[in-house]
Amino acid sequence: MNPRILLIVFLAVGGLGGFLFFRALTRPVVQPKAPPPPIPVERVLVATHAFQVGDFVRGDDSFVTKVLPRSELPEGAVKDTKADRKSVYGAVVIGAIEPGNILRSSQVLPVGAPGFLPAALKPNMRAVSIQVTPVSSVGGLVEPGDHVDLILTQSFHSGSAPPSVVARGVAAGVRVIAVDQTFLPPDILSAESGSEGPLHNNKPSVPPAPPTTVTLEVTPEQAVAITVAAEMGHLSLAIQSSHRHDQLLAPEVKDNQVGDVPDFGAKTVGNVSAVNDGGTTVHVYNGTAGSLNVQF
Incomplete structure (x- = not known):
């Protein structure tokens, strides 16, 4: 083959390779998308059985824990924390609670609160x-x-x-x-x-x-x-x-x-x-x- 043609081919291949290498070096790096932030959640207390007005809240078996997005919590929901559980022990129910319902602070009256005895009466x-x-x-x-x-x-x-x-x-x-x-x-x-x-x-x-x-x-x-x-x-x-x-x-x-x-x-x-x-x-x-x- 004619040496000139071979030289032209080599130069063309080398130029193309150099162009592609340059493009690879100068191409902007695509950053991976950051994962969405975790949804804030809260652990709340859910009644395991029905409570009537005047009933007393007794023991841990009265409620189970349920995890909900913080944005879906009803107003006054009682959270599953040691302090909140202690606050409802012995409380009197002033609003009927159905099984599976989230406990709300407005439904119970803690021991020692004003009006506790009248609220405890049927x-x-x-x-x-x-x-x-x-x-x-x-x-x-x-x-x-x-x-x-x-x-x-x-x-x-x-x-x-x-x-x-x-x-x-x-x-x-x-x-x-x-x-x-x-x-x-x-x-x-x-x-x-x-x-x-x-x-x-x-x-x-x-x-x-x-x-x-x-x-x-x-x-x-x-x-x-x-x-x-x-x-x-x-x-x-x-x-x-x-x-x-x-x-x-x-x-x-x-x-x-x-x-x-x-x-x-x-x-x-x-x-x-x-x-x-x-x-x-x-x-x-x-x-x-x-x-x-x-x-x-």
Whole structure:
């Protein structure tokens, strides 16, 4: 081949290669696109079961955690933090909460907040307190949230005859709101204080002092009956099963009937427990509003 042609070909190939190399060196570097910033999220508390107005929030099993974008949080959502969980322990529900709903601060009232006791009462109910002893309070084991029956015991003396003792139910299935001035059961108190059962920090827990008063949630009629009964004799509490609450009033039992207890026809009318026919009747006068007959 003609040397001139070969030289021209080599020069052309070399020039093309140099041009391409120059283009490669001067081509702007394409920066990779930065990933989008992470979406801010929050962990919030979601109810595991339904809460009615007047219910108490008890334990960690009342709520589970749900992660939501911060932009989707409803106003007042309670976050899943140690401080927020502690603030709702023992709180009273003031707005009904359905299962799966996010808990909002406007739906609960923390313990110690103004108006806590009225908020803890169910609609149209009242709070009344009675004095108790370790024995009459079931060994001091009665706790806020328990349902109890009230039993009135009376001793009668008639001349030279031996004294007789009669016991009868006054109210049944009433809810304990507070023991002394404590609204929280021990499991919530333990969670609030950070203790982990009867032993904490290797130190034995101090047994609580026996209660002296118990505050009950009752109807207006029961409030009057309990107040009168407290002046007539000795009131004792009987704790109902946590699996089922009833308003079956205890029948009247006399001392000579112990061991052979008949059913005297105790009955319950609505939420007001009525005692046996033929018992003691007390007339309670309320100024110009009229009078109320309370039967025992």
